[in-house]
Amino acid sequence: MTGAQERAWRELWPALGIENSEAPLDFTAAFGRDAPVVLEIGFGNGESLVALASAHAERNYLGLEVHPPGVGHLLLCCEAGKLRNVRVICDDAVQVLQRRVPDASLDEVLLYFPDPWPKKRHHKRRIVQSPFVELVTRKLKSGGIFRLATDWQPYAEHMLATVGSSPVLQNESATGDYVDRPASRPVTRFERRGQRLGHGVWDLAFRKGRK
DSSP states (O other): OOHHHHHHHHHTHHHHBOOOOSSOOOHHHHHTSOOOEEEEEOOTTSHHHHHHHHHOTTSEEEEEOSOHHHHHHHHHHHHHHTOOSEEEEOSOHHHHHHHTSOTTOEEEEEEESOOOOOSGGGGGGOSOSHHHHHHHHHHEEEEEEEEEEESOHHHHHHHHHHHHTOSSEEEOOTTSSOBOOOTTSOOOHHHHHHHHTTOOOEEEEEEESOO
16 A cells, blocks of 8 residues: 555544444444445445545445555545545455345445456356345345446346346346446546457446336
8 A cells, every 4th residue: 555545544444434343334324314325346446436426425425345555545535525425345345245234225336347357267256146136136225226337248248147137127228238328427547448448348237126
C-alpha cells in the first residue's frame, strides 16, 4: 500500500469501514439512515463505486473488496468527494453474503468485470456459478436488480446462461440476451483501456421476480 492508503486505513476506516464479524448487518445503523442499498462486489480501486455514490446521494452504497490497497484508494476518494453514503467491507464476498447480508435487503447488486479465468481448467474459479447466483437472488429485494458486465465474450455467454437459468430472475433485455450499458454505470479506466485494445463489453441485467 502507498503511504496515503495506509493513512486512509488509520484515519478513514473507523468511519467508513465495517469490521468483519458474524453479526448480521443492520444497514440503517451502518449508514445512519434508511435508504436503498446497492452492493458492489469486487470494486477494485473503487472508481465506479465512487462515481455512483457521488451521482446518487439518495442511495447507500456498500463495497466489498478483498485487496487492502483498493480499499485504501476508495477511502481516499470518499474523503476527497466528502461522501457519506459509502461503507466498505474488506472480506470475501461470498462469505459476507452468506453470513452478514440479510435476505431480501438489497436493492441492487453490481458485479462489474470480475476475473474471467479464461483457461478452461480455471473455469471453476469464476464467481458466477449457480450457487452464487442463488445466493445473490436471496439477498435481493423483490424487484431488485442484479447487474453484471464483462469484456470477455465467453464469460458473458457463461453469465447469460448461468444467471438466465434462475427460476426467479427475469432478464431485462428485450431480446433475451444483453442490455445496453446503463447510463448509470460509469466507464472505468479498466474499460477504457479495453476499448482502446478493441475489446467488446457485454452488460447484463436481471430483475428479481417469479418467471
